Amino acid sequence: MSKKWWWALPLLAVLALAGYVAAGPYLAIRGITQAIQQQDTGRLQRYVDFPALRVNLKAQLDDYLVRQAGPQLQSGLLGAFALSMAGGVTAAGVDALVTPLGIGALLQGRSLWKRASGDTVGGDSYARPVPADPLKEAEHRFESTSRFTATVHGEDGQPLVFVFARDGLRWKLVDIRLPLQ
DSSP, X not given: OGGGGTTHHHHHHHHHHHHHHHHHXXXXXXXXXXXXXXXXXXXXXXXXXXXXXHHHHHHHHHHHHHHHHHHHHHHSXXXXXXXXXXXXXXXXXXXXXXXXXXXXXXXXXXXXXXXXXXXXGGGOTTSOBOOOOTXXXXXXXXXXXXXXXXXXXXXXXXXXXXXXXXXXXXXXEEEEEOOOO
């Protein structure tokens, strides 16, 4: 009788693995949310691919600068120099902010601002600030078996898309598509 069910064990293992991979983006979102709330930048590194995120944000900002400059500014020597300088400044800003230390500094500044403005648990300025939850009301979507997006709409209705990619069995944040027009 038990020999007839020998194939059930590998099938269950495959189904469990598929379930874990499918739940991966949601686990990554939960991990990011908890790391932000606890201001744990070390834990945040497990769920964010900082090098890929920096590259993708730089590309978006560079593209935005070039499109805003227009062909007239790009064609002149002075305009090309100005674009090059502006690109360098944005690249340096992205390099400084999109690191565990940069995120930690942003979280610390946010915490101080929330305390100063009274946006704390219980309203007491000595209480901990109300925790951030940037992906709380996100719309989730699998774009493929290795790509997942979580879209949050701002107050102005503009979408901010968080892109997760699968790396083996783990999912990590690799891009944030900014609502640049």
